[in-house]
Amino acid sequence: MNVISFSEGYIHLREALELEHKDTDLALRKLRSAICLFEAVLDTNATDNRTLRECAEALLLVNKILKRDRRRQSLTTEMQETNDVLRAEEYLKRAISLCPRDATSRVVLAQHYTQSGKNEQAEELFLDALEINAFNATALLHYSNFLHSIGGVEAAQQFKHFSMLVAKESRNSQ
Secondary structure, three states: OOHHHHHHHHHHHHHHHHHOOOOHHHHHHHHHHHHHHHHHHHHHOOOOHHHHHHHHHHHHHHHHHHHHOHHHOOHHHHHHHHHHHHHHHHHHHHHHHHOOOOHHHHHHHHHHHHHOOOHHHHHHHHHHHHHHOOOOHHHHHHHHHHHHHOOOHHHHHHHHHHHHHHHHHHHHHO
8 A cells, every 4th residue: 555645645634524515516626636546546455455445535535525515416417426436335335345344444334324314324334233242332423313313312322332342441451
């Protein structure tokens, strides 16, 4: 993996996350730059799991920003959004196939499926991630949010409480 390109892409992605609600134009430019850098890394190493996941997250964030900011909508933008989402899904599926024990890629894809209304696929991925690591605080938290979004409020509250305990225990052990 080209460590410098990955690192620069990662920095651009994190900066875009900070700018997402403040300056969407700059956030989108940072995300496009991050995607280019991640894809350059993937050109030299198409099997790098972390780069696949980070690139997919950047693509999905572009899609989220564009959907939220409808004034940017045009036929070209809609086609680009669809292309970005399909690429993101492909990258996440490839990351999962390359590293079957990677719970994080499953959670990212499950979150995307939740936002896309593919609840059965999302739940399956959340449960797979928790099967890999039942104490994964991120998976627990996002699964509880998923349960809440589909109406399982009591189950969601139990999962959220458990995930907060796991996260607290994880911080204390470090």
